[in-house]
Amino acid sequence: MANIKDVARMAGVSIATVSRVLNDHPYVAKDKQEKVMAVMKELNYSVNGNAVKLSRGKTNTIGVIVPYNNNSCFDELINGILRKAHELHYQVLLLPSYYENVIESSYLTLLKKKTIDGILLTSHTLHHEQIQTLSEWGKIVCCEACPVPHIPSVYPDRYAAYIEVFNHLKNKGYEHIHFTSGRDVQSSPSTRLRIQAYQEIISEDYENQFFDQCFDYQEGKRAGEVMFQKPIIPDAIFTNGDEVAAGIIAAAQSLGYSYPRDFEIIGEENTPLSEILGFPSVNYHMTSIGEQAVSLLLSEENARIPVRHSLVIRAKAGASAPS
Amino acid sequence: MANIKDVARMAGVSIATVSRVLNDHPYVAKDKQEKVMAVMKELNYSVNGNAVKLSRGKTNTIGVIVPYNNNSCFDELINGILRKAHELHYQVLLLPSYYENVIESSYLTLLKKKTIDGILLTSHTLHHEQIQTLSEWGKIVCCEACPVPHIPSVYPDRYAAYIEVFNHLKNKGYEHIHFTSGRDVQSSPSTRLRIQAYQEIISEDYENQFFDQCFDYQEGKRAGEVMFQKPIIPDAIFTNGDEVAAGIIAAAQSLGYSYPRDFEIIGEENTPLSEILGFPSVNYHMTSIGEQAVSLLLSEENARIPVRHSLVIRAKAGASAPS
């Protein structure tokens, strides 16, 4: 295929001039510019993007490390990232980690290899020191709260959300408030925050009101079956995710209880599911977080930006299926 | 930063030898290999990925063009793509088109620029001739049925699914079968197939049983409100998506009908929503399609592979919310 040399030769100019035409440099005589463009068309020429990247030392590509791509929360985040990146003329490499340490760190070396200009890190398992070390090779922005000071981040202010939810439930007069989480207290900072907020607002003693390992509908259902067979059943539940909430509602129904007659429930992520089943949900504005994270990644700044949630309360009406 | 030249000099060998060490070439003396590796570690050396790509003329990256990233169907597809790509040591560039022609074709030129090795095309608006033209520059695989013969594809056999669904409903004795779609008959091949299947199995006359422009819950609700206020209400509905089905169920409930007491409904994509509300759904196995599409893209073959769906019937039990 034709390269810049061929174009230069055929147009009777130097490769520097062709390069100027390619990059809209102002100092090119009009006739030469036209000649060069004509030759490029004739030869069906196209720049070699890899040569450009090598030469410029810049790829206009950012990497996004996600554990999986099947979670509505990441969906929104990635949508925001894609939009902003597109706006700023960057492309997005999607890097699934499957929560594997080896894979995650291999992605961070892409910075060293100069294959990407920066990395957006979402949920991860890498230790912060490792991230810190690897961040010498390029900018890394976290999309979660990050305990290490030097790493810039844009993150949902989860603690504030938890506090608000528990306050909301308390003020509404609920007395038996339960809550759920996904990963256990050891491995998940957000689980720790949940417990902390519960203790702050509701009660020091949380263990009997708490269920971890809830990741989807089925696990929500199992948790619900336990909750609604206790001597004292919950009158309000704060779940980590709308699917889990749906599972709990289903379990409650199969045990003769009904939402919202017998209890309140609040989900997370504000997916269509909470709209459909008509329960409140916390919206963390992940799209906005994605957009801001890209902006931060491509800027010179080093900020840590908490993003405010909103609690979406809805008129209770929706689809239903029989128990 | 150190480059291959520096390493070669410090190790007292030629750059060819360093390159051999980098690529595990067998013909390198053990002592030199060790020396080179030691120097690489000392200099904290890393290959420049862009130089490698330029030199090899290969990027080990594929592009995936999607309209958006907020659809469970694309989620699954992309998950399959990511998994297979990772397995084959390829990376995935996520290219959102927003259904814009200009953006789509700009992505196809990435092949010409040699920035990616191949493209996976999902739902798109480009004309097939354009795709054909641009496919001269690299392999393109469609993840949808593609009417142009020369473009390889891996796609859900939608027509077969539609036929099965309508047959299923007919055999169950339903007499007033309605169906919905998203994009209108002009712009969507799958809408045309839906109608064709309806006409084949149920009745030539479809217009009063058909609703297009149904994309999400709210639009499903609106369609449902129309359906369930007709003189003859449907006793079975085949929707294009679980969210739409949920909207119809909600509308029916608000009009005094109840699922499954008064009607059957079948969704598409087999999302958690259909599981939760307990209605059947068509599973197109998008994850598998994604995996196969990557395999095909990276192979020498040029096949067109229809993938068989499955109709997921479930015990009707799930969550519900009040009307």
Add this chain to the structure above:
DNA sequence: GCTTGACTTGAAACGCATTTCATTCTTTAC
């Protein structure tokens, strides 16, 4: 003892565009 094949190694060509520096030619300004 000589041929043959396997192993090692380096020089140099190749992939391709960007960018700096020097140079030449025009203008503009005073």
Add this chain to the structure above:
DNA sequence: GTAAAGAATGAAATGCGTTTCAAGTCAAGC
């Protein structure tokens, strides 16, 4: 009219590996 500023252009250096080709070493086979 001449100096200074601006415009236009090319040579050459730069970014960095991969790969081919030629040449040399060494051991095994006959």
